[in-house]
Amino acid sequence: MASLRAFQTEIEQIHAKSAAESKLAPATLDKKVKAKDAPDVPKAKETPQELAHEDDEDLAGVQALLLGDETSHRKVTDLIAAVVTRRRGECLVRLGLHPPHELLYTSSGLLPEPSVEDSKTWTGERLTEEQLKTAISVLAGLMDGIGAKVTRLFEHATRATCLIRIPPPTVESTPEVRCAVVGNVDSGKSTTLGVLTRGALDDGRGRARVGLFRHKHEIETGRTSSVGMETTLYGLTSGAPSCVFLMVGANAAGLIGMSKEHLAISLALSVPVVVCITKIDMTPANVLAETIKHVVKVLKSPGCRKTPVFVQSVETAAEVSQTFVNKRLCPIFQLSNVTGQGLDQIRTFLNLLPSSEDEKRFVKEQALEYSVTEVWSVPYTGVVVNGIINSGSITAGDAVLIGPDSVGGWINTTVKSIHRKRAPVPSAEAGQSVSFALKKMKKGVVRKGMVVITKTETPPKAVRKFEGQVLILYHNTTLQRNYQAMLHCGNIRQTVRLVDMDAAQGVLRTGDRATVIFEFIQRPEYLKPGMKLLFREGSTKGLGVVTNLL
Incomplete structure (x- = not known):
């Protein structure tokens, strides 16, 4: 019986590998550099966890600088401005002694100030009540100079966690x-x-x-x-x-x-x-x-x-x-x-x-890919679709392709306008949930599960069959060839048939893992290797990942 945790780890590896390959695919020859000619460049800290840890280390010295002179105050401004820029306009600053997470997560409320002996496991430097008030007052004044607001999250005499945030200029930019x-x-x-x-x-x-x-x-x-x-x-x-x-x-x-x-x-x-x-x-x-x-x-x-x-x-x-x-x-x-x-x-x-x-799954540098999750017909506007931009960016007036249709084709259209958070915006980028008004489209043509991509002479091919690695989470008997279930993969929701499998004796039971070939029953869909999938029918549930398009 396969381990769910191990299978989930492998799914993430397959997804990361597919994402890395898609990033390298559009690279032109003149941008490629041979490994022997490339200089040794230290690996950048790319994950949010590594960046957050680095920012916390940078902010650890802010408390002493806040209680210093004007030169120290300028250092605080420059330091926090750099961190806020990296963290999309906000960060947390901790002042005073703070309890370790092991103690904090098991407490039933706000912890009191520790004794000298107990404070050895706490982080930060002890402050008096007056020093804390001074530090917060100086911090608020400095942040006001760069357009940021300081919010004290909880009340305690000798410690504080302050949220520093630059208010977004408009609602849609939040x-x-x-x-x-x-x-x-x-x-x-x-x-x-x-x-x-x-x-x-x-x-x-x-x-x-x-x-x-x-x-x-x-x-x-x-x-x-x-x-x-x-x-x-x-x-x-x-x-x-x-x-x-x-x-x-x-x-x-x-x-x-x-x-x-x-x-x-x-x-x-x-x-x-x-x-x-x-x-x-x-x-x-x-x-x-x-x-x-x-x-x-x-x-x-x-x-x-x-x-x-x-x-x-x-x-x-x-x-x-x-x-x-x-x-x-x-x-x-x-x-x-x-x-x-x-x-x-x-x-x-x-x-x-x-x-x-x-999140790392949204890549702004790639071509546009937008998943359609809702479709409406708005009076005097026409067809409006809602969804998430998985990659790339879009500007109102751009010519795009939407599909695949019932035969796997792609339809030319234009994005008339873009709305985000119920407000019109001129453009949008990867990771954002937005709505598009499409030009000269009929509602019966557009459906959930379609994607909007950049207009190109060679659009991607929609597939009816694909290969995937699956783990059967639960089934009360056995799964055999020609078994049908409802597949959920991204914004796709369609019935599939199990065409073939590499399982022993041609059957799958709860906990079994196998490579399976699926076939869509109704129409072809747009898929990419590395996409997670979940299929179910009644109490039957299976988890998997797309590995190959057929």
């Missing part, structure tokens, strides 16, 4: 963080989203979620109907979320119903998970304790291997937002949308999450 919200029915998904997006608490009878209703029957029944298993899968594969918020009702006594399915799919797709336990104001203490116990047990199980961190202070929320992805942590928030308990922590966490645009 960096975006894409998060998926999943959970069982009646777990508080719509109410929590309503409270976080509207800013007003719930009245205990569903007032906060009314603003999310889009259909008449939703208003009549009080339930949002746009959330289902297929919708969840499509959102996780096509929406490129940075993390998944798993909503668990405190009165549900643990992970029940679809919550386990959503958690399993998120883990299979290697998307970081954040747990929100809702309705704590109306749940008896013994039931809440049982729910927490069950959630922790599932997170620590061999299938998850996550370290649960209960976020009960803003300080913990600030630190865990920067580290939970790399250290396999699972933050757990306990919320009440009626009393507001826990909302400050989750708002701070969301505010400090790194931008989804910074």
Whole structure:
């Protein structure tokens, strides 16, 4: 039986290799340099983790400089300006003694000042209350000179974590963080989203979620109907979320119903998970304790291997937002949308999450590739598509190709206008979620799963058959040739047939791994080697990666 963790690692390696090959493909001969003639250049720190660690080291000396003279203050300005530029307009500055993460993540609130003996494991330099006030005042004045704002995240007499952020000039230029919200029915998904997006608490009878209703029957029944298993899968594969918020009702006594399915799919797709336990104001203490116990047990199980961190202070929320992805942590928030308990922590966490645009899978230097995830027909405008730019950039008025159609062809069109965050923008680039208005297109021609690419004489070929490596996560009997399932791969959602497999005896069972040839049932699609795929049919689930186009 293959290991899920080992298979996920191999998927990431295949994806990285395919991405590297696609970067080298358009390189011209005059740009190539022979290895023997190339000078020795030290390897640059490219990963966000390495850059963040380097920035933290640079900012470690800011505290002493803030308490120095004017020359020191100029050094602070130059240093923070450089870091803010690298970090898309924001960074965190820590002043005073700060507890180690091991202690902070197991605390039940804001930790007091340590003794001299205990402070040996803490980071930073001890400050008096007056020194801290002086440092924050000087920092605010210096940052005001470069157009940045300083926000103190939590109140403590002798330590502080300050968020330094340059306000974006317009709403549409604000960096975006894409998060998926999943959970069982009646777990508080719509109410929590309503409270976080509207800013007003719930009245205990569903007032906060009314603003999310889009259909008449939703208003009549009080339930949002746009959330289902297929919708969840499509959102996780096509929406490129940075993390998944798993909503668990405190009165549900643990992970029940679809919550386990959503958690399993998120883990299979290697998307970081954040747990929100809702309705704590109306749940008896013994039931809440049982729910927490069950959630922790599932997170620590061999299938998850996550370290649960209960976020009960803003300080913990600030630190865990920067580290939970790399250290396999699972933050757990306990919320009440009626009393507001826990909302400050989750708002701070969301505010400090790194931008989804910074992820390495989005490459600005390559040709345009835009995945279509929604299609509308807007009066007096025409066909409007929504999606994410996977690579390249686009400007209003550019001629593009959209496809593939039902026979694998590509259609010429022009991008009339671009909207981002409901505001018109002249251009957009890789990693951003935007909408295009397309010129002279009919809605029946455009569908979810299409891509928009740069206009070229030799467009890529759409395929009906492809090869992939798969791991069967669950199947109650055996998988054989000609088995059909629903495939989710990026923005593609279509039924496929298993044409061939290299499995012994021609069958696959739970835990088996094999190279499989898939065939689309309805129409050809645009695929690239390295794309992750997930297929399911009933309770059957399989994870894989595209390795070859046939």
